[in-house]
Structures are given as structure tokens and as C-alpha cells.
Amino acid sequence: xxxxxxxxxxxxxxxxxxxxxxxxxxxxxxxxxxxxxxxxxxxxxxxxxxxxxxxxxxxxxxxxxxxxxxxxxxxxxxxxxxxxxxxxxxxxxxxxxxxxxxxxxxxxxxxxxxxxxxxxxxxxxxxxxxxxxxxxxxxxxxxxxxxxxxxxxxxxxxxxxxxxxxxxxxxxxxxxxxxxxxxxxxxxxxxxxxxxxxxxxxxxxxxxxxxxxxxxxxxxxxxxxxxxxxxxxxxxxxxxxxxxxxxxxxxxxxxxxxxxxxxxxxxxxxxxxxxxxxxxxxxxxxxxxxxxxxxxxxxxxxxxxxxxxxxxxxxxxxxxxxxxxxxxxxxxxxxxxxxxxxxxxxxxxxxxxxxxxxxxxxxxxxxxxxxxxxxxxxxx
Amino acid sequence: xxxxxxxxxxxxxxxxxxxxxxxxxxxxxxxxxxxxxxxxxxxxxxxxxxxxxxxxxxxxxxxxxxxxxxxxxxxxxxxxxxxxxxxxxxxxxxxxxxxxxxxxxxxxxxxxxxxxxxxxxxxxxxxxxxxxxxxxxxxxxxxxxxxxxxxxxxxxxxxxxxxxxxxxxxxxxxxxxxxxxxxxxxxxxxxxxxxxxxxxxxxxxxxxxxxxxxxxxxxxxxxxxxxxxxxxxxxxxxxxxxxxxxxxxxxxxxxxxxxxxxxxxxxxxxxxxxxxxxxxxxxxxxxxxxxxxxxxxxxxxxxxxxxxxxxxxxxxxxxxxxxxxxxxxxxxxxxxxxxxxxxxxxxxxxxxxxxxxxxxxxxxxxxxxxxxx
Ligand SMILES: Cc1cc2nc3c(=O)[nH]c(=O)nc-3n(C[C@H](O)[C@H](O)[C@H](O)COP(=O)(O)OP(=O)(O)OC[C@H]3O[C@@H](n4cnc5c(N)ncnc54)[C@H](O)[C@@H]3O)c2cc1C
Numbered sequence: 001x002x003x004x005x006x007x008x009x010x011x012x013x014x015x016x017x018x019x020x021x022x023x024x025x026x027x028x029x030x031x032x033x034x035x036x037x038x039x040x041x042x043x044x045x046x047x048x049x050x051x052x053x054x055x056x057x058x059x060x061x062x063x064x065x066x067x068x069x070x071x072x073x074x075x076x077x078x079x080x081x082x083x084x085x086x087x088x089x090x091x092x093x094x095x096x097x098x099x100x101x102x103x104x105x106x107x108x109x110x111x112x113x114x115x116x117x118x119x120x121x122x123x124x125x126x127x128x129x130x131x132x133x134x135x136x137x138x139x140x141x142x143x144x145x146x147x148x149x150x151x152x153x154x155x156x157x158x159x160x161x162x163x164x165x166x167x168x169x170x171x172x173x174x175x176x177x178x179x180x181x182x183x184x185x186x187x188x189x190x191x192x193x194x195x196x197x198x199x200x201x202x203x204x205x206x207x208x209x210x211x212x213x214x215x216x217x218x219x220x221x222x223x224x225x226x227x228x229x230x231x232x233x234x235x236x237x238x239x240x241x242x243x244x245x246x247x248x249x250x251x252x253x254x255x256x257x258x259x260x261x262x263x264x265x266x267x268x269x270x271x272x273x274x275x276x277x278x279x280x281x282x283x284x285x286x287x288x289x290x291x292x293x294x295x296x297x298x299x300x301x302x303x304x305x306x307x308x309x310x311x312x313x314x315x316x317x318x319x320x321x322x323x324x325x326x327x328x329x330x331x332x333x334x335x336x337x338x339x340x341x342x343x344x345x346x347x348x349x350x351x352x353x354x355x356x357x358x359x360x361x362x363x364x365x366x367x368x369x370x371x372x373x374x375x376x377x378x379x380x
Numbered sequence: 381x382x383x384x385x386x387x388x389x390x391x392x393x394x395x396x397x398x399x400x401x402x403x404x405x406x407x408x409x410x411x412x413x414x415x416x417x418x419x420x421x422x423x424x425x426x427x428x429x430x431x432x433x434x435x436x437x438x439x440x441x442x443x444x445x446x447x448x449x450x451x452x453x454x455x456x457x458x459x460x461x462x463x464x465x466x467x468x469x470x471x472x473x474x475x476x477x478x479x480x481x482x483x484x485x486x487x488x489x490x491x492x493x494x495x496x497x498x499x500x501x502x503x504x505x506x507x508x509x510x511x512x513x514x515x516x517x518x519x520x521x522x523x524x525x526x527x528x529x530x531x532x533x534x535x536x537x538x539x540x541x542x543x544x545x546x547x548x549x550x551x552x553x554x555x556x557x558x559x560x561x562x563x564x565x566x567x568x569x570x571x572x573x574x575x576x577x578x579x580x581x582x583x584x585x586x587x588x589x590x591x592x593x594x595x596x597x598x599x600x601x602x603x604x605x606x607x608x609x610x611x612x613x614x615x616x617x618x619x620x621x622x623x624x625x626x627x628x629x630x631x632x633x634x635x636x637x638x639x640x641x642x643x644x645x646x647x648x649x650x651x652x653x654x655x656x657x658x659x660x661x662x663x664x665x666x667x668x669x670x671x672x673x674x675x676x677x678x679x680x681x682x683x684x685x686x687x688x689x690x691x692x693x694x695x696x697x698x699x700x701x702x703x704x705x706x707x708x709x710x711x712x713x714x715x716x717x718x719x720x721x722x723x724x725x726x727x728x729x730x731x732x733x734x735x736x737x738x739x740x741x742x743x744x745x746x747x748x749x750x751x752x753x
Contacts, residue, residue, distance in 0.1 A: 001447035002382040003675050004682075067381060264752040284749020291748050292693045299671040306383045321664045328661075370653075376663055377656030380636050 003299070009068050013075045019048055020079035028082045028208070032354055035202070037164050037210040041085055042092075046119020050076075051093050055101055059109055060117030066309035070246045070302065077254025080262075080351065083358025084208030086251035087365075091160035091209070092116065094243035096123030096169045099185065103228035103236050108187065112167055124165035126156035126214050127237055133157075134371050136171075137179035137234065141216060143172035143186060148223045150174075150186060152194070152216040158365075162197045162212035166190045170214070171233045183233035187225040194219030205357030238314075244366045245319040246304040249326045252362055253297045256330065259337040259355055260290040266341055266350070277340075286336035293333040297326050317379045324372035327363030334359045389448035395432040397455035403428050404459060415583045419500050419542035422467055426497030435495040438615070438680075439475040446681035447674035450622050454673065457626025458633075461730035462581035464626065465737075468619040470539040474501035474547050476615050477558060481600045481608060486560070489597075490545070502543035504534040504587055505612055517609075519550030519589065521557055521599070528552065528599050530559050530592045536573060540585035547600075548589065549609065555602030556609055559594045567592030578729060614688055616738040617695045618680065621673045624698035624734050627727035628666035628705040634723040635659060635709035638716060655712055662708045665701040672697050689751045692744040699741050702731035 005013075024041045031038040045051050054069040055061025064072075076086050097116040100108055115121040132139040141154025152172055156162075168188045175182035188195050198213035228236055264287055267278035277283045300322035307315060338345040338356050345352045363369040385393065407413075407421050429435055434452050438445035457464040471494060478490045493499045507518055519532025532550055540546060548559045561568055573584040601608060636659055639650035649655045672694040679687035709724035710717040717724045735741050 001385060001674055001678055003678055004381060260752055268753055278749075278753045281746060281749075284746050284753070286749075287752040288693075288696065288745035288748035291689075291752055292697050295675075295690060295693045296668050296672055296697055299675060300668060302381065303383050303671065306381050309381075317663075318667075320660075321667055324660070324664050325668055370657070373657040373660035374653075376660035377650060377653075380650070380656075380659055380663060 009071055013071050016072055016075035017079045020076055020081050025080045031208045032082055035207040038208055043119040051119050052117025055117055060114035066305050070250045070305040073247045073250035074254035077251035078257045080258045082208055084206040087206045088161050088209040090248040091125055092123045094247050095125035095240050099169050099236055121166035122161050122164050124159050124161035124168050126159045126168055126170045128157050130157045141172040142176055143174050149220050152219040154216050156214040158211055159214050160209050160211055162214050163200045163210040174230045180234040181231050184230045185227040185233040185236050188221055206361050241319050242308045242314050245322045246301050249301050252326055253301055256294040263337045263340045286340045289336050290333040300325055320372040320375040324369050327369045330359055330362055385448055392432050393452045393455055396434045396452040399428045400456045400459045410581045415541035418583050422500050423497040430495055439479045444681040447678040450673045450677035453622035454625035457623040458630040461623055461627050462578055465623055466539045466582050470502045470543055473503045473615045477547055499544045502537050502539045502546045504537040504546050504548045506536050508535055517550055521550050521552040526596050528594045530589045530594055532589050534587040537585050537587055538582045541583035552602040555604040557599055557601035560598040565592055613739055617691050620734045620738045621694045621698045624702035625669050625673045627702050627730055630723040631706045631709035631727035632662050632666050635712040638713050658708050662705045665705050669698040669701045692748050695739055696741045696744045699735040706731045
């Protein structure tokens with residue numbers, strides 16, 4: 001066993017932290033308060049190479065390995081980038097672009113990946129529906145083949161980047177009689193007649209990521225926009241789980257490190273009863289809880305990254321455990337960080353209440369904690 | 381980065397669990413063993429485990445302590461938490477002390493016999509309280525020509541009731557020394573420490589040293605500063621972390637088996653979310669603990685300065701998780717968990733010991749907090 005990172009990986013991480021602290025973090029508060037997607041920060045991520053880090057160069061990427069790619073997400077969190085932007089990045093890069101990369105034709109890859117990797121275009125992924133969340137196989141959106149087109153009807157719910165996306169990867173039933181085996185994936189471009197996005201939803205956290213419903217009313221797309229084979233959609237969606245449980249969780253791991261550092265700094269400076277609050281055991285306990293969570297979640301998340309990097313098949317047990325742990329166990333330490341900051345923690349300026357709110361998506365998005373428990377108990 | 385063990389390491393891990401099981405099944409139950417019987421069992425275990433290389437982790441120069449050691453140790457602990465804790469707190473911690481701080485003669489005199497099960501050992505550190513962080517050691521050695529005269533009291537020495545040789549920590553000159561004391565040496569008295577229940581399997585004792593004359597070749601150190609005591613505490617904590625992981629494995633195994641086979645309302649109880657989800661959470665905790673334990677071991681093998689604070693994190697997480705998992709297992713097992721021989725019941729009791737022993741979870745948290753500051 002070896003839990004070390006290479007020198008290059010660590011140097012790259014430091015570079016990302018430096019970049020994000022300088023270019024992104026100063027813009028967070030304004031956009032978070034306004035609840036607005038920050039195009040400029042997103043494009044900066046693209047310019048820096050983060051949006052397509054693991055894609056080969058010919059698709060606009062840098063050919064990075066999985067661990068480096070996951071580390072980039074951790075670095076963004078550690079720098080203090082908000083959960084909204086990292087969620088947008090995750091949905092764009094891993095749920096949308098990566099699926100095109102993994103399963104798309106060469107024509108599809110060349111058409112979309114360079115623009116997605118650079119941040120010129122924003123991507124989204126639509127799986128969830130108003131009446132099909134945890135039970136995705138009960139989705140109602142259909143794609144009916146007509147000649148060399150597919151006609152889409154239905155709607156998608158809670159779609160990250162929905163209102164700002166130039167391209168959407170949409171899962172729809174090509175065989176409504178079937179459950180998982182009836183699902184296929186399609187590329188739908190913004191502006192396609194019959195396709196529209198709802199108003200951005202007002203959310204508790206991750207407010208700089210724009211989330212909305214997507215509507216499909218007799219939306220005609222070319223048949224060549226089918227990604228992979230008909231009926232393989234669910235399998236393709238499941239393949240994103242590895243990224244979902246590594247790269248999308250990594251910013252939360254890094255975010256905990258950021259909170260620990262900010263909390264320690266605050267605890268050293270804030271004086272009550274004549275001494276720094278860091279001298280009180282109750283404060284040390286909170287800091288310890290943050291550190292323990294950080295260490296444990298990091299191990300779980302990088303385990304998935306390492307296996308993916310090795311080309312090993314997805315271990316559903318490991319994936320579900322990482323998601324469950326980050327989702328359920330982060331509440332305590334995030335709350336500790338909030339309480340440690342006292343009234344300031346409740347106010348916007350320290351970014352702690354924002355992190356608290358952002359964090360609450362962890363046990364929900366991409367599969368709830370209950371669903372992770374269901375997976376684990378079935379595999380036991 | 382590598383999240384897998386080598387085939388050779390996997391061999392040691394598998395062999396350890398198997399050999400411990402075989403050795404235990406050939407021995408009388410622990411309840412029937414007096415300290416002398418415990419001593420024989422410990423020696424037999426060392427002898428049987430010798431060929432696997434298990435005993436060498438951290439003791440032999442070519443075999444640093446590491447993640448594989450943690451894995452093998454937790455496999456041992458899963459079978460018998462009390463025997464594991466007793467064995468490791470004595471044999472391995474003693475061995476690492478000699479390997480890490482002893483001179484060539486001491487290494488030659490003790491390490492080989494230890495690995496072959498020819499001698500049993502214990503380590504005596506704690507005095508009036510279990511806490512060596514806030515209270516300085518009162519046991520003291522005074523030089524007297526070629527010898528050192530040691531006086532003091534040790535409050536809780538695991539396997540002290542039978543160990544052939546006991547490493548007694550105390551002040552010496554301006555630092556901390558360790559005196560390797562034979563059971564029969566004049567000036568040493570042992571007294572039983574009465575403990576409830578299974579805890580007595582640890583064979584603990586008090587030690588009173590009254591002007592005990594220790595030859596110079598039986599003295600390790602002195603070592604300045606906190607290094608020696610910190611090493612001892614770290615090694616003890618590693619043992620306790622491995623114990624916690626092993627206990628969780630055992631408790632979870634028993635509870636899962638029961639939940640799959642025990643039927644209620646026409647289906648196995650695991651099919652009820654209240655049971656299945658509880659088991660899932662327990663499984664998550666035990667797996668996360670395992671990774672924490674492995675990393676703590678790995679950091680040790682790298683002599684990484686993060687090792688100490690990380691081990692504190694692992695100690696807190698694993699010890700508390702062991703309590704959660706064992707408690708959850710008892711609920712899933714219901715009355716079955718209270719039957720004699722229940723692994724979950726044993727894990728529950730021993731998880732409490734693991735929480736307070738070594739660096740208590742409270743003190744560990746304070747140290748982690750200090751590190752953050
Ligand atoms: C901010 C945000 C961004 C999102 N981004 C995207 C996106 O980009 N693309 C996308 O496709 N989706 C996205 N989602 C959707 C997300 O994946 C779903 O919200 C999630 O899968 C849960 O589905 P649901 O909300 O319909 O809840 P439900 O499935 O209705 O669940 C409600 C409750 O019931 C519980 N429950 C459900 N089934 C069971 C069961 N069998 N056993 C026990 N308990 C159960 C759940 O755990 C939960 O507590 C996003 C959601 C949010 C909030």
C-alpha cells in the first residue's frame with residue numbers, strides 16, 4: 001500500500017490552489033449572494049485546463065491521470081472555491097463531457113469536447129425527472145425514432161447548469177416498456193426547437209450553480225445525436241458513478257481542509273474570557289472533528305480514483321461508502337466549523353455558512369444516502 | 381499511490397488469521413486459563429506465527445511496521461480482542477522498544493527469543509493514572525556504579541502477571557530510560573489488579589520496584605525529551621487501532637450472518653431497511669476505519685512526521701466506530717448478541733477499553749486540535 005502522491009501531482013495541486021485563490025475565490029461572494037452562475041470563473045477554469053483535464057490533447061484536454069484529475073477538484077475546494085462552481089464543473093466535465101468522451105463517436109467527440117474543455121460551452125446532464133429521482137428507471141421522458149431523427153418528449157428536474165448549458169446530455173426512454181434497459185442517451189443542443197430550460201431554481205446552497213427543469217416538447221434531434229447504443233443509457237449513467245464518487249466529492253474533501261484552516265486561524269485570533277478560543281478544549285474538539293473527517297473522506301475518495309486509474313471495474317461498495325460517508329458524516333464537522341465561528345459563522349463574510357449550505361447537497365445529489373445504504377446492504 | 385497489498389503481504393495477512401484460529405481452537409477457552417496458561421498460549425502463538433513473518437513487523441530491520449502489519453494485526457484481533465491486546469501490548473511493543481532504542485547486545489538478547497516465543501514480555505509505563513501526558517513519571521533510576529537502582533510503582537501492566545521480562549519506563553539522568561527487568565529480580569513485587577469480566581484476561585498487575593538493581597546492559601537510554609514515551613504511546617495506539625478494526629470485522633460478520641439467516645414476517649431481517657441500513661452504516665464505518673488504520677501503519681513505515689497526529693485521528697475514529705459498530709451489531713442480533721461467545725458482545729466490551737486505553741479519544745482529540753492550531 002502507498003498513500004503518497006507524486007511530486008508532480010503535489011506541485012500541480014499547489015498551482016491550482018494559487019490560481020483559484022487569486023482568480024476565483026475573490027469572485028465567489030458577489031455571485032453567491034446574487035445566486036448567479038459565474039461565467040467568467042467558469043471560463044477561467046477552462047483556460048487553466050481544469051474543465052478537460054483528463055481528456056487527450058486532441059479533444060482540448062491535458063491527458064491527466066485520474067488521481068491528478070480528482071486532485072484538481074480537491075484543490076479547488078481547499079482554495080475556498082464554493083460548492084456551486086465546483087458542482088457546475090463536476091456536472092459539466094464528468095456527467096456531460098466525459099460521457100461523450102467515453103461513449104460518443106469520434107464525430108461527437110470532436111464536435112463537443114474541445115468547446116466543453118475550454119469552457120466556451122457549458123454542458124449539463126439530465127437524468128432526474130419530477131417524478132423519477134432515486135428511481136430513475138421510472139423516467140417518463142421518451143425518445144421516439146422517426147427516420148433519421150429522434151423526437152423527445154418529457155421533462156427533467158434539478159438539472160445543474162440547465163439554464164446556462166449550451167449542450168445537454170439527456171437520458172430518455174427509447175423503450176418505455178422496459179425499465180433500465182429502455183434508457184438511451186442523447187445530445188441536445190441549446191436552441192433546438194422544442195427544448196427549453198425553466199427558470200433557475202432558488203436553492204439552499206450551491207447557489208452559483210444554476211439549476212432548473214428542462215422541457216422537451218416534440219423536440220426533434222438528429223439520430224446521430226444518440227450517444228452509444230440504444231438501451232445502454234443506464235449503464236452509461238452508472239459509469240459516471242466513479243467520477244461522481246471521486247471527482248465530484250473531492251471538492252468537499254478539500255473544502256473541509258479549507259474550513260479547518262479557516263477555523264484554526266479564527267480560533268487562534270478570537271479572544272474570549274481573556275484567551276484565544278483555540279485554548280478551550282471544546283474548540284480543539286471541533287477542530288479535531290474536522291481533521292478526522294478530512295482524513296477519512298480523503299482516503300475513501302482517492303480509493304475510487306486509484307481503482308479507476310488502474311482500470312479496475314467499479315467497486316459499487318466502495319463507491320457507495322464514499323458517498324455515504326461524505327454525505328452523512330460531513331454534517332457534524334461542517335456544523336462544528338459554523339459554531340466555532342460563533343455569530344460570524346452565521347453571517348456571510350467568513351464563507352462558513354455558505355459552505356454549510358453547499359455541503360447539504362452531499363447526502364442528496366447524485367443518489368441520496370438512503371440509496372447508498374440500500375446498495376451497501378444489498379452487497380453485504 | 382497503491383490501495384492494494386502485494387501477494388506476499390496478503391499471504392502474511394491470511395496466514396495470521398488462520399494460525400490464530402487454529403492455535404485458539406487447540407487451546408482451552410480463555411476463561412479457564414490462569415496466568416501461567418496465558419503465558420503458554422502467548423508463547424505458542426508467537427511460535428506458530430513466527431514462520432509467517434507476522435512477528436517481524438517493526439521488529440526486524442528489513443520489515444518495517446506498515447499497512448500490512450495493521451491488516452494482519454486486525455485479523456488476529458478479530459478472533460480474540462483480549463488475547464490480541466495482551467500479546468501485542470507485550471510482545472510487539474516490547475520488541476519495537478528494543479529494536480528502536482536498544483543497543484546491539486539487547487537486540488540480540490531479546491528479539492530472537494521473542495519472535496520464537498521463547499520469552500514473553502510486558503511494558504510498564506502508566507503509574508497512578510492511565511495518563512502519561514499530563515503526569516510525569518515518578519519511577520526513577522539512580523546510577524550506582526555499573527548498575528541502576530530503580531524505584532517506583534507502576535499501576536497497570538498488561539500481561540504483567542506472567543511476563544518473563546518487563547520493560548519499565550522511568551526517569552534516568554536527564555531523560556527517560558527503560559529498565560528491562562526479569563520477573564525474578566530482587567526488589568520487584570507484583571500485585572493483581574482486579575478487573576471486571578473479560579478484562580481480567582489481560583492479566584494486568586501492579587508493580588512495585590524498591591531499589592531494584594538493574595545491570596547496565598539491561599538499561600535502554602536515557603533518551604532526552606518526549607521521544608521515547610511518544611514512541612511507546614504511538615505503538616500502543618497502533619495496536620489499539622488494529623484491535624478496533626478487528627473487533628468491528630467480527631461484530632459486523634456475526635450481525636450480517638444473523639440478519640441474512642434470521643427470518644421475521646416471512647423474510648430475512650436484513651430485508652427490513654431498519655436492519656439493512658444499520659448494517660450498511662456499520663459496514664461503512666468499519667471500512668473507513670480500516671483505511672485509517674492502514675494509512676497510520678503506512679505513515680509509520682515512512683517515518684512521516686504526520687504519522688503521530690494521523691494516528692491520533694485513526695485512534696479516535698476507529699475506537700469510536702468500534703463502539704458504534706459493536707453496539708449496532710448487538711441491536712441487530714437482539715438476544716443472540718447476549719449469548720455466551722457472542723463476538724458482538726465481546727467487541728462491545730473491548731471497544732470501550734480501546735477508547736480509554738493508550739491515548740484516550742479525549743486526549744487524542746486535544747492533540748489533533750493543537751496540531752491544527
Ligand atoms: C442542487 C441539485 C443538483 C442536481 N443536479 C442534477 C443533475 O445535474 N442532473 C440530474 O439528473 N439530477 C440532478 N439532481 C437530482 C438528484 O440527483 C436527485 O435529487 C436525487 O437523486 C434524489 O431524487 P429526488 O430528489 O427525486 O428524491 P426522491 O427520490 O423522491 O427521494 C425522497 C426521499 O425518499 C428517500 N427514498 C427514495 N427511495 C427510497 C428507497 N427505496 N428507500 C429508502 N428511502 C428512499 C430518499 O432517500 C429521500 O430521502 C440534482 C439535485 C439537486 C438538489
